[in-house]
Amino acid sequence: MMIAPIDTPRMTLDGLKQEALADLALLGYPNAPWLNDLPRPDAADVADVIIVGGGQSGITIAAALKWDGLRHIRVLDSCAPGAEGPWLTFARMEELRTPKTQVGNEFNVVNLSVRRWFETRYGHQAWADLSRIPRTDWKAYLDWYADVFEIAITNHCEVLNVAPQGDLIAVTTRMGGRIETSLARTVVLATGYDGAGVWRVPPFISAALSPDRFDHTNGPVDFDALKGLRVGVLGHGASAFDNAIKALEAGAAAVDLCFRRARLPRTNPHRAVETPGMMTHYPDLSENIRWDIARFFRSADQPPPVRSFETAMSLENFRLRPATPWLEVSQQADAIHVTTSDGVLEFDHLLLATGMDVDLAVRPELRTIHDKVALWGERYTPQDGSEDARLARFPYLDGFYGFIPKDPGDAWVSRVFAFNSSSFVSHGPHSTSISGHKHAVPRLVRGVLRRLLLDREAVILPELKAYISADLPIPDDFEMVLAEANRQPERSPETGKPAMRSGA
Known part of the structure; x- marks a missing residue:
């Protein structure tokens, strides 16, 4: 489906970028940095967050984290520049399945929206006539979106392992035959539909x-x-x-x-669960309901x-x-x-x-962590007749997409967040899809910020006591000036009026 760009655009996409940046500035983007450097010699090389995957989820998460004041964010992707995500590789449909009105990675900023992007490129009538967003246009929009937020993606970067290193996470990568290890306080796996296994x-x-x-x-x-x-x-x-x-x-x-x-x-049952209540609070549902919904989607399909x-x-x-x-x-x-x-x-x-076979062990980035995370089959006992061996292999994630350790001694796994198909049972079949971003990304971001804050719990009070901010422009000799101004003048006993000081 070919749509011709308009001949005389009111504004170029670069102009739209400037308007989007102006909107962001009015809304306080980005927040001031709040996470202090670590007290160690290599602190400058430690990322606050490493995001594995530079597709639609990865760049949206990076944008949200930047908005909330994180400075050191790295985004890694195994594909060539411009080929992140499935849109120019194995996604071969003409248009997205998601309704054009349910795309939500613009943070309610109109000039960041795919609609405004599309109208800028093709005109208002083209959007009105559109039933679904063309696949290649969606990818072009994502590239523009990443440019607005200045999200740098390290491409041709294959993640080989995610493992603990002291109180940090070591991410081992291969680029051009060179093996390297990068350190991060937290890691987000935005690895898409096959993030919990392998195409089968x-x-x-x-x-x-x-x-x-x-x-x-x-x-x-x-x-x-x-x-x-x-x-x-x-x-x-x-x-x-x-x-x-x-x-x-x-x-x-x-x-x-x-x-x-x-x-x-x-019927597509995904449309039935794409409500603000369901998509925002899905992990608050009981285990029984979430398990049964997952079984229903397995049988009903779309x-x-x-x-x-x-x-x-x-x-x-x-x-x-x-x-x-x-x-x-x-x-x-x-x-x-x-x-x-x-x-x-x-x-x-x-x-x-x-489709995909659920098998964490085959994922290279999960080589160390796969047997240390809790699975649904280990934490939940289905009611008679509702057993499902495939669902039992999915990881049991916490309310913020974080892995939960089987052994409390492996607490480091909670620093790794799975914003991919691993969340199918814990957060629902929709949460990491295009229509889920508006509701799911804020939850993931809260989880990352929560983890980073809790890591600093021991230093919060000392830093608070040492905090100095010259909010009032008071000179250093203010107390002396104030004391002089407050001195009561001598009064004449005859008149009761202030007496003239000697020498006046």
């Missing part, structure tokens, strides 16, 4: 085929190589439809989209985006196959044979929209 290829497929015969849809796909091939897609969500469309547009001979359900979901569905159904050589679970896959001389309940299907290549 069912073992019965990966064991049967060579790796060049299949791709996970949330990874790199050489669509040009699919020209003239018969492609089988497993899955029914947004990723399945978007990749099917890309395959056919690249010249695939045919695409069959198969899924187990008898029919596609018609439909593909309307535009993706309509586009796929309009394409020749696209076939939708509901009630078609894949029971067995084998590589034959002529084709890949997929056994289903309705017979055998033959393909030349498979695209697997099979």
